Amino acid sequence: MALKALDIYKLLPKKNCKECGDPTCLTFAMKLAGGKTDVEACPYLDANAKSVLGATTRPPIRLVKIGVGERSFAIGEEFVFYRHDKTFYHPPGILFKIQDTMPADQINAVTARVRNESFTRVGTDLRFNGVAIENVSGSVDTFAEAVATVEKSADLPLVLIAENPDAFCAALVHCGTYRPLLHAAKPGTFKMMCGIAKQHECPLIISARGLDALSELVKNCCAEGVSDLVLDLNSGSLGEFITESTTIRELAITRTAPELGYPIYMDATRLAGLQDAAVALGIVKFGSVIVTAPLEAASAKAALTLRQNIYTDPQKPIQMNPGLYRIGTPGQDAPVLMTVNFSLTFFTLQGYLESARIPCFLLIVDTEGLSVLTSVAAGKLSETLVRDSIKKFEVEKEVSHKKLIIPGYAAPLSGRIEEATGWKVLVGPRDAAEIGDYLHEEWAKQKS
């Protein structure tokens, strides 16, 4: 159960010294209750107060940062079980795995791909996050060499995977200040791994089978002073992963088992033949770090698209800025199409218009990110909005005609738009995929 602000306030030293960055202890207590600050911000809390407050005031899933610099990413700090309850905040990092036995040119090729490959969808550049390097050779030197090869060519977040603690020490010479994620502390090695993680201030994966063993290991690592933890469930199958990751998420969100409130790690390469499915499941079922072999182009796009969809705030449609956009270099006799500022509508239509190779103007009106159908039903798309947008974006200065093509789903408004604007309204297709044929046939008729 989360503590209320007043309960938290009672446990504070009440010096009102502002060292936590808040003007009073009460403000600090209120922020702690809302999960907006950390107990560590107050230097005067004793160990007992910290242990009482720590698990109940921090976000139910701890925020963990991996890497440094522009490509670093944060995971965790999630508050809901279902995305539609609010939103998911931190998309999982997806990292391509390489083995330290691979030749340097192959390592460089994977690294370059992660560094440079980008896929633009609905106006956002989607990328993979980093590289996971596995000590398959068993050699400390070979592992360190592979890590150095990656480090030389890219400034990317890393996951270091090894059994031998000495391998980490050798590898961290090359990347120790860049917060790589270390895999993994196990029941027999946690003390040594915590020492390494503490020395380099790295986040640490803990690996155990079963929730009790994981809880125990979390407590042990926290007692060693390492709390930036990520959980490796070691699931034997996709079914087990779904069951276990779902259980952990539920126990963490409800704070029934706050010691399990850490992001989850998934290594999709362990499920031979099911890698694409494992990546997809990792994304939808609460995975925060997903390690995979480099994905084929189609699987890569599918994974990035799925991640973008799951981690888009369902309460805030992705919006375009309203305005008059050009497709190609339209002249004064080019068609003018009107649609809403829902990003998916814009980018879908833009793609089809570019394929049609008919230069045109695209008038985007502000429906607060709602789609055509929804904005017509909700009254957001109206004749006055279209009239005002034509005026505001000075469409009449751009073309020598007064013909406006509206989306098929806005057909019920066609008469009212004609009256309000004085423009002749042409009703376009309902499906954006048909816009090319429509323009080639209908617009050609209008011009003749």
Ligand code: SF4
């Ligand atoms: Fe109060 Fe601690 Fe903040 Fe000082 S640092 S104002 S004692 S909460």
